[in-house]
Amino acid sequence: MYLSGTKRINEKNHLEIGGVDTTDLVKHFGTPLYVLDEFEIRNKMREFINTFKSFGIPFQVAYASKALCTMAICYLVEDEGLSLDVVSGGELFTAIEAGFPTNRIHFHGNNKSVAEITMAIEAEIGAFIVDNLYEIELIESIAENKQKRVNALIRVTPGIEAHTHEYIQTGQEDSKFGFNLVDAAYNAAKLVHQSKWINLLGFHFHIGSQIFDMKGFEKAIERMAGFYRFIHDELDVELPIINAGGGFGIHYVEEDEPLSIREYVVSLVESFKYHFYKQGLKLPEIWIEPGRSIIGEAGTTLYTIGSSKNIPNIRKYIAVDGGMMDNPRTALYQAKYDAAIANRMIYDQSEVVSVAGKACESGDMLIWDIELNSPVAGDILAVFSTGAYNYSMASNYNRIPRPAMVLVNEGEAELIVRRETYSDIIQFDVVPERLKKNKVKILG
Ligand SMILES: Cc1ncc(COP(=O)(O)O)c(C=O)c1O
Numbered sequence: 001m002y003l004s005g006t007k008r009i010n011e012k013n014h015l016e017i018g019g020v021d022t023t024d025l026v027k028h029f030g031t032p033l034y035v036l037d038e039f040e041i042r043n044k045m046r047e048f049i050n051t052f053k054s055f056g057i058p059f060q061v062a063y064a065s066k067a068l069c070t071m072a073i074c075y076l077v078e079d080e081g082l083s084l085d086v087v088s089g090g091e092l093f094t095a096i097e098a099g100f101p102t103n104r105i106h107f108h109g110n111n112k113s114v115a116e117i118t119m120a121i122e123a124e125i126g127a128f129i130v131d132n133l134y135e136i137e138l139i140e141s142i143a144e145n146k147q148k149r150v151n152a153l154i155r156v157t158p159g160i161e162a163h164t165h166e167y168i169q170t171g172q173e174d175s176k177f178g179f180n181l182v183d184a185a186y187n188a189a190k191l192v193h194q195s196k197w198i199n200l201l202g203f204h205f206h207i208g209s210q211i212f213d214m215k216g217f218e219k220a221i222e223r224m225a226g227f228y229r230f231i232h233d234e235l236d237v238e239l240p241i242i243n244a245g246g247g248f249g250i251h252y253v254e255e256d257e258p259l260s261i262r263e264y265v266v267s268l269v270e271s272f273k274y275h276f277y278k279q280g281l282k283l284p285e286i287w288i289e290p291g292r293s294i295i296g297e298a299g300t301t302l303y304t305i306g307s308s309k310n311i312p313n314i315r316k317y318i319a320v321d322g323g324m325m326d327n328p329r330t331a332l333y334q335a336k337y338d339a340a341i342a343n344r345m346i347y348d349q350s351e352v353v354s355v356a357g358k359a360c361e362s363g364d365m366l367i368w369d370i371e372l373n374s375p376v377a378g379d380i381l382a383v384f385s386t387g388a389y390n391y392s393m394a395s396n397y398n399r400i401p402r403p404a405m406v407l408v409n410e411g412e413a414e415l416i417v418r419r420e421t422y423s424d425i426i427q428f429d430v431v432p433e434r435l436k437k438n439k440v441k442i443l444g
């Protein structure tokens with residue numbers, strides 16, 4: 001079992017996170033419960049920042065808020081001096097409401113609406129990451145209308161296939177994101193370069209997510225350096241910024257072998273230096289957008305185990321009080337997770353089981369075939385590395401309320417997202433008067 005951050009087994013044989021016994025968290029907040037380790041989050045952010053600082057080069061580390069976006073998280077990101085990557089009006093609104101400095105916000109998305117672009121221009125965000133020609137037209141006209149000049153990076157797909165699940169690859173040519181190298185990207189650059197209202201800062205690429213191997217990055221950087229040279233020669237500009245996206249992998253299960261944050265950053269910077277100098281160019285300011293590698297391992301989900309079903313010679317299912325609604329990643333990407341019985345951490349008798357959720361869906365599984373300390377109803381199951389793309393991708397399928405989220409640190413636990421209630425579930429429902437009247441008629 002890989003226990004990251006402040007997770008440890010305490011003297012009661014319970015899982016402890018941030019100095020708080022997880023069985024106490026369950027008594028207090030109930031299950032399912034997302035638990036975030038503040039110390040671990042801050043440490044990861046600092047490791048990114050400090051490694052860049054050690055090179056003495058200009059940089060920006062923008063936390064990719066799609067991994068997990070709440071107001072409290074925006075406060076932590078600001079406190080640690082990172083920038084913020086948002087991909088929707090909802091994420092932008094969250095950041096603005098949390099008082100996040102808008103000049104450190106970068107706005108992504110392959111189909112930004114007029115309302116989203118307007119909101120971002122009014123908020124004077126740091127930069128748009130422009131994805132397509134339609135968006136360039138929209139930004140141009142809204143910026144002119146508001147008489148505000150905006151900064152932009154152009155997103156390109158460098159034609160690199162990262163070694164990860166095909167649904168989370170994004171840098172290959174057949175992708176819905178960005179402009180393909182070279183022609184489409186060059187035409188977009190020309191257009192933005194001539195624009196009166198958009199200031200072209202550079203290009204952005206993102207090759208995928210949960211990547212362990214830096215070879216894909218290296219290849220993409222080599223292509224990007226060649227492309228910066230081409231742009232330099234054709235348009236006579238030395239673009240000041242390059243954005244390498246996110247994608248740095250983390251531990252989900254024992255076999256995973258991610259690099260350390262330091263190693264990821266060092267490899268990235270070295271490769272930028274090598275390829276840009278080789279092209280006879282100055283090193284541009286490097287921006288990155290890590291999400292999972294900051295928040296993923298710092299999250300743990302606590303569930304209560306309920307029913308079980310044993311199919312002799314096939315498998316034993318144990319069911320928890322959550323599932324694909326709070327963590328759709330197993331169903332979507334065949335993602336693998338590690339887990340433990342939080343109230344009996346040291347194994348006395350192990351049993352291989354598969355962990356099912358409670359949704360009315362056969363694919364609602366959290367973990368297939370895991371060895372646990374003989375789970376029984378009432379035990380607390382802790383699933384690790386659920387900080388990224390769990391709450392942010394959660395749904396109310398089957399009208400199941402979303403869990404609460406707590407931030408733990410130095411023996412204290414604070415609620416940062418309150419548990420949804422059944423009243424929350426029906427709050428957006430509207431019943432037309434006509435239907436109410438009909439009901440009375442039928443019943444009468
Ligand atoms: C453009 C972009 N930037 C950043 C990220 C964050 O990626 P990760 O959470 O893997 O670091 C993603 C998601 O994969 C992305 O699409």
Ligand SMILES: N[C@@H](CCCC[NH3+])C(=O)O
Nearest residue numbers: 066168170209329388389
């Ligand atoms: N949501 C995906 C990663 C893609 C993120 C955004 N490009 C995951 O859970 O792994």
